[in-house]
Amino acid sequence: MNTTTQKMVEQTIESIVQITNPYGSGSGFLIGELIVTNSHVVSGLKEVLISTKTLPKTIGTVIYDDPAFDLAFIRSPISIECKNPLILSEAPVQDGDGVIAIGHPYGLNYSTTEGIVSKASRLQGEVEYIQFDAAINPGNSGGPLLNDSAEVIGVNTFIIQNSNNLGFALPSYTLKEALDQFNALKTEDVIRCGSCKNLIVESTIQNDYCPKCGTKLDVAKRRREGYKPSGVVALIEKILAALKINVTLSRRSQRSWRFEMGSSRIDINYYDNGIVIADSALCRIPQENIEALYDYLLGENSVLERLQFSINENTVYLSYVIVDSSLSETHGMWALRKLFDSAPRYQKHLIESFNAPEPKFDEFE
Known part of the structure; x- marks a missing residue:
């Protein structure tokens, strides 16, 4: 990456948004007070998780969903501060123009x-694209395509x-x-009809x-119904809610959750x-006192109920493992509450008593 591009990235990075929901993740960017992304990134939901360099993960509201042009607008409950806000380019795009794509591929x-721009106008169906x-990949969807002046020329789609x-914006x-x-329209909760292309409140x-026009609006049904977990997933989320965990904020996918508990990550x-x-x-x-650490972990495993210590590569974990058919609300609440209470205490003890380094976490979110 050349120096000019690096400066552009530094200038614009505060406007880049990561978007996640139970079905997947993607990118977005701030234009004024609204977050712009693709319709397929929000998956027909009214609420998605959003985060930026300056905004911790929070729940954003999808106020506009447009499957016809694969666009969606999200409103953040908290104002997102940007020193160098993005603007839309008014200059015509030409074949051969330099471009930069920013996003969150694969997290x-x-x-x-x-x-570079391979073709400034390429018709796909009824819609023109750049x-x-x-190179873009899953997760780049909804992010901005920028020109050499760091202006938005398109939405990576x-x-x-x-x-x-072969990318299209x-x-x-x-x-x-x-x-x-x-x-x-001066209102929110708007969708575009894919048939007559009218905006519908x-x-x-x-x-x-x-x-x-009377056409069936699939996105209206998805937004009305929302995300509804079932089976064991619903049971897990019921247990988490009973333990005062914000399920929506902790949900990483349909079968994965993450949250902080004191100084520990669960x-x-x-x-x-x-x-x-x-x-x-x-x-x-x-690197030192390894035998003493092992003896301590084995001793604790012999008296722990429903929890156990394990080592994966060079990291020590405290875990609760159960088969879905054996999981019950009572059993799960007891075990998870014990994990929540024990993890910060054990972490503090292992670091202080055995000089164990703190865990390292990757950047996949």
Whole structure:
């Protein structure tokens, strides 16, 4: 990455948003007070998790969903401060122009790639896109495509699978038109009908049909129904809610949750083989006093109820492991409460008594 590009990234990074929901994750960016992203990134939900360099993970409200142009607007409950806010480019895009794509592919935060415009206007169905060759991947969707002046020329929207860097971005003029139409309504909870292309206020929709043309609005149904876990997933979330954990904020996917408990981080994962594992990474193995540490862990394992210590590579974990068919609300609440209480205490003891280094966490969120 050249110096000019690096400076551009530093200037714009505060405007880049990470977006997650139970179905997946993607990117977005701030234009004025609204977060812009793709419709497919918000997955038809009214609430998604958002975070930036300056905004901790919080619940954002999807106030505009436009499957026709694959656009969505999100409002943050907290004002996001940006020293260098992004603006939409008014200059025409030309073949061969340099571009920069910023986003969170595969959860790798604030990844940046460079390329050129391969085709300034490429028609796909009824929509025009900018075709470019900067490498983007799942998770880049919804992020900005920038020109050499760090202005937004498009919204990164899709790639052609198994191709050599064939990316497509919705042009900024289409985004501006949608923003203008939405702002003119002076209301929220708006969707665009994919058939007649009219903007529809949700309160005017009956039985999920467009009041203008009568077309069935699938996005209206998804927004009305929301995310509804079932089975063991619903049971896990019921237990977490009873333990005063904010389930929406902790949800990383349909079968994964993460949250802080004192000084410790708790991860809960429900695997396809039916195993539920709740664990906390306490510390890493020290270079000295290893035998004494092992003796201590083995001694504690012999008296612990429902919890156990384990070592994966060089990290010590305190875990609760159970088969889904054996999980009950009473059993789960007792074990998880014990894990929540014990993890910070054991972490403090291992670090102080055995000079164990603190755990390292990767950046995948």
